[in-house]
Amino acid sequence: MGSDSQHVLMLPFMARGHLIPFLELAKQIRRRTGFIITILNTAANIQFLRSQLLGSGVDEAAGGIRLVELPFCASDHGLPPNVESTRGLSLPQMIDLFYASTGLEAPLRRFILEEIIAKEGRPPLCIIADLFFGWAFDLAKNLRSVGVTFCTGGAYGTAAYVSLWKDIPQRHSNDGEFTLPGFPKSHRFHVSQLHKFLRAADGTDSWSRYFQPQLSKTVNSSGWLLNTVEEIEPLGMSIIRNYVKLPVWPVGPLLPPFMLSPPPASDPHDRKDRCVSWLDSQPHDSVLYISFGSQNTITLTQMMELAIGLEESGKPFIWVIRPPFGFDLEGEFREEWLPIGFESRLSETEKGMVVKKWAPQMEILSHRSTGAFLSHCGWNSVLESLSQGVPIVGWPLASEQAYNSKMLAEEMGVSVELTRGLEGNVTKENVKKIVELVLNREGKGGDMKKKAVEVGKHLRAAMKEDEFEKGSSLRAMDDFVDTILSSVSHQPV
Secondary structure, three states: OOHHHOEEEEEOOOOHHHHHHHHHHHHHHHHHHOOEEEEEEOHHHHHHHHHHHHHOOOOHHHHOEEEEEOOOOHHHHOOOOOOOOOOOOOHHHHHHHHHHHHHHHHHHHHHHHHHHHHHHOOOOOEEEEEOOOOHHHHHHHHOOOEEEEEEOOOHHHHHHHHHHHHHOHHHHOOOOEEOOOOOOOOOOEEHHHOOHHHHOOOOOOHHHHHHHHHHHHHOOOOOEEEOOOOOOOHHHHHHHHHHHOOOEEEOOOOOOHHHHOOOOOOOOOOOOOHHHHHHHOOOOOOEEEEEOOOOOOOOHHHHHHHHHHHHHHOOOEEEEEOOOOOOOOOOOOOHHHOOOOHHHHHHHHOOEEEEEOOOOHHHHHOOOOEEEEEEOOOHHHHHHHHHOOOOEEEOOOOOOHHHHHHHHHHHHOOEEEOOOOOOOOOOHHHHHHHHHHHHOOOHHHHHHHHHHHHHHHHHHHHOOEOOOOEOHHHHHHHHHHHHHHHHHHOOOO
């Protein structure tokens, strides 16, 4: 039977930071195997994925990647009307979305029975489900398919996240510090790295009651796929393999191909976005890019101190800015949220650029003038930055970002942390000091740059394939495919 007749289903969690790497994984599997790939999600998320697919030049009908809507009604689960993702939700509402996501199980089961088994005569080869969807692995087993977990984060950060929720070791800390099961005793964590619901978790709260059983069920899957590279996270890979006792395949970085090409000698961008045009006028390796992701922001006090510190540093920067915490993230930005005359001074001096809500991040990070990235340390942003050899200033805000930040600073040596969370203390003096440090190509800033460049080489090498060699992530992908095909061939008829 030809590989093109095999069918793989993919089920991402309803957040853009998960949807995008799932789509890149689908493209990678399709390219290497010819399998039919079907990604299933709610209507709004499928619409977003369709726009991403079209934007990357892939024709859904001809490209072997199908996008299928599953029925979902937010108001049935106590969510605001028409909410189908984490976008626009407050942190207390997030847990409602997690519980609501279990409502996808029944329509997914119907789809498999009626559209796959009834029409194709057998279950899908594999169901690749998000780390947060442990229930999907019970379904895969019940329908005699192979269930595989896909972790959209890195090895270290994911291992910390899972260990924290499953074991809640922070409950036993007296001084704020604690160790994590599965991690070396020398790796101390701190309660300030946890969001407030994890900090307060005791196993009986609503967050624990969702995460503990769902994460435990992922260990019943046939293996884990990770969006990372073996060579850049040796400790994290060792920890996660020992922790889950399953095959773990690092198949990252799941990035657009242009991000993994050798850096060009000249500007590769045909489309001259105003950010890119402004970067063209700046010295090589001189600009600080600032973005906290598509769903995060900082407090008004932090925003003011950051703005003053940036201006006093005298270093050029691009800042993607949203309304401060407590205001509508999708609302209009008010001039009063920045120091008086801040934007007009930037316009006069051309020392900086404030961009409202969105900027072409990958184009900015791959530009020769970008020297560092002040980031929330979401894993997609981390990979985009390091693939271009751009060191990071960490300001983690949610999820596993603080554990990513810790690893980037302590293990990789490519980052320095400015502060953490909305409670973190930010002063203009420290902002100025950190910005000057990371953009200085002498001392620690120079060391961070060299290490970031080395990590970028590893990321590109992992996806390299020619007549002489095949990168580690491509080998991992091939082993994953061989494993699931072997699992099916050994199933009883």
